[in-house]
Amino acid sequence: MDLRDKQLFLARLVEEFEVDVAYKAVIEYRKKYGSTEASELDKAPKTITLDHNLALYKQVNSPLFWCRVSLPKKNAGYARRSTGKKTIQEASMSAAAIRAEVLAQFEAGTLSSQQRHTWYQVCWGLILELRTIKAKNIDGGEARPSESDYLSIVENHLLNFGDWKDRDIKSIEYPEIMEMKKAFDAEELGKTTVVKRKTALTMVFEYAMRQRFITKQHFPEIPNFEWVQGEGGKPFEVEDRDLILDNLHNFLESSRGNKITRYKRKLLPLYFNLLCATGMRPGREVMGLKWSNLSIGTFTVKGERLRAVSLHVVTGKMAKKVKQGQKIERKSRDFLIDSKAAITIEQLYYIRYGIEKTIHEILEDNRDEKMFVGFEGRDPKLEDSFKQYMSYLKKSLIGYYTLYSCRHEFINTKLEEGLSIEDIAALCGNKIATIETYYMKFRSMKRAARILSDEDIKMFNPDPEDFKK
16 A cells, blocks of 8 residues: 555545544533633643544643644654644544544654654663763762752653653653652652652653753643651660760771771761761761861950851852852851861861861861862762661661751750750751751750759659669
8 A cells, every 4th residue: 555545545534433533522522511612722621532542632822722643653652733723623623634644644754753762762861961960060069959869860760660661752741740640659758859759850851852852842741749748857866876976986997998988987977976066968068068168257255255166058958159249159158166066177187188287277277178078089978878887787776867867966956955946047057947847856855954943843853862872
């Protein structure tokens, strides 16, 4: 059968069968929704299925109905065309004719949509792009806070999702996205994870548009995924915190002479201490710190002028670029460090350079180098080391912790010490509401001395000598 014969055959199918099907769909629609010529498009649902491989749908900002024709080969996707019509009846007639033309072009190999870009190919292209960005940003320090997270999500959750691997990117529409939503919802993920997965999914289609694999009309609506409110992080149980601190040396010695691992485990206690002493976010916020981010200032107490040291945080989640005159600088916040943080920084300086210096001498050096650097300048990946350490202690710990527990520990310790929540929010770079919702864990016994009156204490402790026995 030559091309002309195929076209005539398809045209006869339209005349004898498909138009009748289209009319039936129109009749069913009119029975359900009624008939108003001027407002049919506005009142119509997003998609009207005419039969198994032909549907009408509404296109964003278009005053006309569009039609979608399923192509006959597996994973070949769809062809989309404007019907040029505003009513269901006229659009259905036009769609049937368009289908005949599209199928004929498909059989002849002249259909433009036959240039396929599979889901796997698009995801892999985005992965390579994100890897390149990540590699550049390791040196330049300008990566977006969650760049690595998005890369991991595309690699581990999107690339090989379901049976999408060989699907044409154009064939992945709202129904397919809902399949993914159902799968992700079933995992009962936390809010942060859900938001990042949705962002990563959006990035896949944005990449496809930048590469001209799809146009805006192929960009599907992406619904919000469900998330589960979890307990979030938590401060350390006192016994667990002591256990973690006491066994860091044993963890170091278990590295068995591996230079890279041993050096990382030397840094881990200092990283842990600095997080607990400052409440900084683990990851980029700390890894972007330089010695030159330390500065000294003065304050006054009862007329006496005193000095204090602050740490300027310029990377991480809350970092942003600000124009200062003709110069663009990175800004986040200034953190007033305490003696514990200062001692940790002095110890870190010794590990890095083999020289003992006080915090004041470190300030004078003003080195424009990162504080945390791995063996031979590599990324130390201390988050991975901490996970290994938690596995190492797993059977001995009461709870399960991540490095974010250090931030929770700092916030709750400062609350127990009586520091105002406003000051804590300023130090941590959070809103007060965020601290109240996600971080504040009321460890009542830690605050008993401030909350209970002398009369309360006497009631619960009639004979203090009992505690001495």
